[in-house]
Amino acid sequence: MHTISWRSVGPSLDECIKCNICTSYCPVSAVTDLFPGPKYAGPQAQRFREVGQPRSPDHSVDYCSGCRVCNAVCPTGVKIAELNARARAQIVKDEGIPLRNRLLGRNELLGRIGSYVPHLANFGLHNPLSRLLAERVMGIARHAPLPRWSVEGTFGDWVKRTQNQRLRSDKKVVYFHGCATMYYEPFIGKAAVAVLEHNGYEVIVPPQNCCGLPMLSNGEFDAAHDYHNHNVGSLAPYAKEGYPIVGTSTSCTLTLKDEAPELLDMHAGDPHELKMGTWDIFEWLRELHAEGELRTDFEETEMVLPYHAPCQYRAHKVGKPALDVMSLIPGADLRESHARCCGIAGTYGYKVEKYQIAMDVGEELFSFVRAQGSGVEMTVCDSETCRWQLEHGTGLPSRHPIEILAAAYGLYDLGKRQLRVCRETPSRFQVDSLRRKVYQR
Amino acid sequence: MLDLLVIGAGLAGLTAAYTAAKAGLRVCVIAKGMGTTHWSAGTVDVLGYYPNSSAEPVQRPLENVQTLIEAQPEHPYALLGTAQLSDALKAFAVLTGEISLPYAGAANGGENLLLPSPAGAPRPTFLAPLTQRAGDLSHPDPFLIVGFRGLGDFFPELIAANLCELGYDARAAFLPIDLITDRQDFNTVQLATELENRGRRSRLAAELKRLVQPGERIGLPAILGLDDHLAVLADLQAQVSASVFEIPTLPPSVPGIRLHKALCRRLEELGVRVEAGMEVVGFRSGGQARARFGSPQQVEGFVQSPIPNPKSEIRNPKSLLWVASETTARPLKHHAANFLLATGGILGGGFDSDYTGRVWETIFDLPLTTPQKRSEWFRPKFLDPAGHPVYRGGVRVNKQFQPVKADGAPVYENLWAAGGCLAQADPIHERSLEGIAITTSVAAAQQIVGSGWARGGRGSGSLR
Numbered sequence: 001m002h003t004i005s006w007r008s009v010g011p012s013l014d015e016c017i018k019c020n021i022c023t024s025y026c027p028v029s030a031v032t033d034l035f036p037g038p039k040y041a042g043p044q045a046q047r048f049r050e051v052g053q054p055r056s057p058d059h060s061v062d063y064c065s066g067c068r069v070c071n072a073v074c075p076t077g078v079k080i081a082e083l084n085a086r087a088r089a090q091i092v093k094d095e096g097i098p099l100r101n102r103l104l105g106r107n108e109l110l111g112r113i114g115s116y117v118p119h120l121a122n123f124g125l126h127n128p129l130s131r132l133l134a135e136r137v138m139g140i141a142r143h144a145p146l147p148r149w150s151v152e153g154t155f156g157d158w159v160k161r162t163q164n165q166r167l168r169s170d171k172k173v174v175y176f177h178g179c180a181t182m183y184y185e186p187f188i189g190k191a192a193v194a195v196l197e198h199n200g201y202e203v204i205v206p207p208q209n210c211c212g213l214p215m216l217s218n219g220e221f222d223a224a225h226d227y228h229n230h231n232v233g234s235l236a237p238y239a240k241e242g243y244p245i246v247g248t249s250t251s252c253t254l255t256l257k258d259e260a261p262e263l264l265d266m267h268a269g270d271p272h273e274l275k276m277g278t279w280d281i282f283e284w285l286r287e288l289h290a291e292g293e294l295r296t297d298f299e300e301t302e303m304v305l306p307y308h309a310p311c312q313y314r315a316h317k318v319g320k321p322a323l324d325v326m327s328l329i330p331g332a333d334l335r336e337s338h339a340r341c342c343g344i345a346g347t348y349g350y351k352v353e354k355y356q357i358a359m360d361v362g363e364e365l366f367s368f369v370r371a372q373g374s375g376v377e378m379t380v381c382d383s384e385t386c387r388w389q390l391e392h393g394t395g396l397p398s399r400h401p402i403e404i405l406a407a408a409y410g411l412y413d414l415g416k417r418q419l420r421v422c423r424e425t426p427s428r429f430q431v432d433s434l435r436r437k438v439y440q441r
Numbered sequence: 442m443l444d445l446l447v448i449g450a451g452l453a454g455l456t457a458a459y460t461a462a463k464a465g466l467r468v469c470v471i472a473k474g475m476g477t478t479h480w481s482a483g484t485v486d487v488l489g490y491y492p493n494s495s496a497e498p499v500q501r502p503l504e505n506v507q508t509l510i511e512a513q514p515e516h517p518y519a520l521l522g523t524a525q526l527s528d529a530l531k532a533f534a535v536l537t538g539e540i541s542l543p544y545a546g547a548a549n550g551g552e553n554l555l556l557p558s559p560a561g562a563p564r565p566t567f568l569a570p571l572t573q574r575a576g577d578l579s580h581p582d583p584f585l586i587v588g589f590r591g592l593g594d595f596f597p598e599l600i601a602a603n604l605c606e607l608g609y610d611a612r613a614a615f616l617p618i619d620l621i622t623d624r625q626d627f628n629t630v631q632l633a634t635e636l637e638n639r640g641r642r643s644r645l646a647a648e649l650k651r652l653v654q655p656g657e658r659i660g661l662p663a664i665l666g667l668d669d670h671l672a673v674l675a676d677l678q679a680q681v682s683a684s685v686f687e688i689p690t691l692p693p694s695v696p697g698i699r700l701h702k703a704l705c706r707r708l709e710e711l712g713v714r715v716e717a718g719m720e721v722v723g724f725r726s727g728g729q730a731r732a733r734f735g736s737p738q739q740v741e742g743f744v745q746s747p748i749p750n751p752k753s754e755i756r757n758p759k760s761l762l763w764v765a766s767e768t769t770a771r772p773l774k775h776h777a778a779n780f781l782l783a784t785g786g787i788l789g790g791g792f793d794s795d796y797t798g799r800v801w802e803t804i805f806d807l808p809l810t811t812p813q814k815r816s817e818w819f820r821p822k823f824l825d826p827a828g829h830p831v832y833r834g835g836v837r838v839n840k841q842f843q844p845v846k847a848d849g850a851p852v853y854e855n856l857w858a859a860g861g862c863l864a865q866a867d868p869i870h871e872r873s874l875e876g877i878a879i880t881t882s883v884a885a886a887q888q889i890v891g892s893g894w895a896r897g898g899r900g901s902g903s904l905r
């Protein structure tokens with residue numbers, strides 16, 4: 001059994017001055033009193049989680065969604081979210097993990113199995129009867145926005161299929177696609193490859209597996225440890241060679257950079273090399289631009305784009321790089337959401353007892369989107385589960401900023417979510433096919 | 442490139458950002474966490490007691506500031522002078538009007554207001570939000586102080602008893618908390634949100650109407666709405682037919698949070714981003730890199746960072762090129778033509794200390810006037826009217842609000858400081874915390890706008 005180390009977070013609880021700023025910002029305790037707030041579940045309960053303590057003193061920590069708003073607003077630097085993550089792991093260690101959480105933690109396995117027979121899998125999962133069953137038997141909320149398997153093959157298939165058409169260059173970048181891009185949304189990966197190649201970079205897609213975050217957030221540290229070790233094995237050599245490892249999933253890149261090494265106490269050697277070599281794709285593109293190397297041959301647009309920075313950026317602590325880069329697109333009317341969280345928080349909103357909490361938390365974001373008026377055709381967000389939640393909560397399609405960027409370069413159709421055969425250069429990019437097609441929830 | 446990077450999102454940082462952005466500068470604010478506004482009463486204290494030993498509160502602070510300036514020529518107020526100080530406060534009052542959080546008109550023709558504290562003590566303050574005005578102790582209307590059973594840290598009986606002691610007519614009452622919330626567990630911010638609901642408000646109003654006697658004003662904990670507080674107050678007053686006011690609570694303090702949120706909203710309109718969760722851990726000045734917790738490896742990382750066009754950037758060896766904030770991997774560089782330090786004092790996180798008594802400024806390790814021996818921090822008597830030396834210590838600045846070295850020369854040509862980190866003030870004793878934050882940050886921002894350093898950078902080409 002993996003030992004849960006409190007070494008790097010324990011001392012930080014002494015920094016807590018009980019000012020309650022975290023409690024006043026916590027989006028979860030704002031909508032439910034099942035979670036008393038970060039201060040109580042974090043630094044305060046932590047004093048009772050001493051070694052040798054037979055049971056965790058505070059099961060309400062299970063209701064922490066891990067959004068890290070508390071960390072960002074804490075004026076004294078207490079690692080509250082990390083304390084909570086460890087406390088959840090401790091509960092799993094003491095009491096075992098429910099089958100449902102085991103399943104939700106294995107989205108890579110589910111993704112792979114479903115991708116063999118995507119039509120069947122989609123039908124099997126997305127019909128009211130099986131959703132009802134899943135809710136009753138497993139506790140997976142029946143209205144929660146589960147993704148659909150890609151019916152046009154996985155991202156890996158596409159990479160293999162188009163190998164000969166890929167750009168070769170001295171400038172190379174490694175792409176970490178994550179499970180969602182692999183099995184559900186290969187078009188995100190295609191857009192990323194298109195943008196990177198457009199900027200003259202050869203894209204390397206090494207073998208990789210799940211980053212392990214779903215397991216970490218469900219407290220399954222052992223299994224997550226194996227996953228991370230595999231990724232370190234296949235990616236760290238690139239990092240050591242100086243190749244940047246970029247990812248489109250803000251949660252995967254966060255896990256490689258921080259969650260895994262931090263929670264699993266893998267601080268030195270190869271895991272550290274991987275940590276320092278990993279970038280969120282927009283963090284990296286922003287840096288490219290700062291060095292004057294990002295192509296800015298964008299087409300003009302008049303689109304109104306409400307943008308929600310996913311919670312993981314708060315943990316990356318890199319500001320809002322997607323917003324910075326998208327603001328280079330001439331005419332793009334970007335509206336920045338200040339909503340604290342979309343609510344879904346990875347696997348949190350899929351759990352039947354937490355579904356409504358997640359929707360209530362998300363209401364701040366959904367009403368922000370509604371307030372932007374009827375001219376809004378889509379929302380923009382970097383994280384896949386947040387986008388699914390946004391679509392679920394607003395009824396509007398949601399896109400990854402890399403799709404917006406690819407479209408602005410003229411490489412991508414935002415409505416059909418596919419690459420354009422050849423780069424077209426109309427004077428404005430827009431979403432023709434989307435206008436014709438009424439979006440169906 | 443940015444014209445100004447403000448470090449710190451308290452009252453000083455946000456006011457400086459506003460002043461500079463309004464003047465057309467490209468500004469960004471970064472902060473380690475949310476500012477100390479969240480702990481404050483949301484009022485603007487300018488000068489409450491002078492001299493410090495005086496038991497009587499100051500009545501006309503601007504007049505006493507003049508005497509203070511003559512007696513303490515190094516006090517931050519002395520760097521401004523009364524005219525500039527008064528202008529800065531007026532500008533702030535105008536700003537509060539712009540952000541629908543009116544403090545305007547609160548200054549009683551230059552006189553301090555006396556407001557009841559959560560302990561029922563008189564608190565001299567110069568500007569107060571509309572929701573607190575009716576608590577002014579300068580008029581004799583009797584008080585009904587209402588608390589809620591279950592709401593911690595707000596004791597109407599204590600407040601009323603202390604007001605009676607001072608000669609006011611005051612009584613206390615308790616209402617059940619389930620009038621305003623169904624929650625088992627709650628804080629002031631959540632209660633404030635609950636009262637934005639009309640139904641809840643009407644239930645509270647009905648109970649208050651039952652309790653209140655003609656002529657009484659009602660003091661409630663500061664939970665009367667968050668964003669929509671003006672409407673909440675007006676509606677309550679109309680329904681109860683009595684004047685209602687808020688008494689600030691212990692943190693989280695809703696009036697302080699309202700001010701913070703409203704200022705941030707205004708800044709966004711002006712195109713200023715406010716980023717919390719960004720702790721500055723290093724910086725680079727004219728060719729040298731420094732990490733705050735300077736291990737060689739960390740410094741190594743900073744030096745490696747590529748700087749696109751070093752020749753044009755290092756225009757002055759004594760200038761700052763960038764500061765870097767901590768991320769989960771590599772430090773994030775923030776380039777700007779000017780940097781304003783508004784990280785506050787000991788409480789705000791601007792200073793830190795260790796057991797030996799060493800006190801240091803946490804970002805640039807600027808020279809401090811603070812005694813560096815623990816034995817010299819405090820006078821023997823806890824309540825010594827002269828205050829304690831450690832609280833007067835801070836960053837020494839010149840008239841342009843640039844931190845200076847012992848010889849009086851600026852530490853960096855493009856670094857400025859304002860607010861709680863400034864030396865030679867004892868804000869808690871003087872009751873001058875927000876007054877210093879606002880007036881010095883307006884003045885510093887104006888100096889930046891007026892200096893040749895603003896907009897002097899390398900054109901575009903960088904997002905930050």
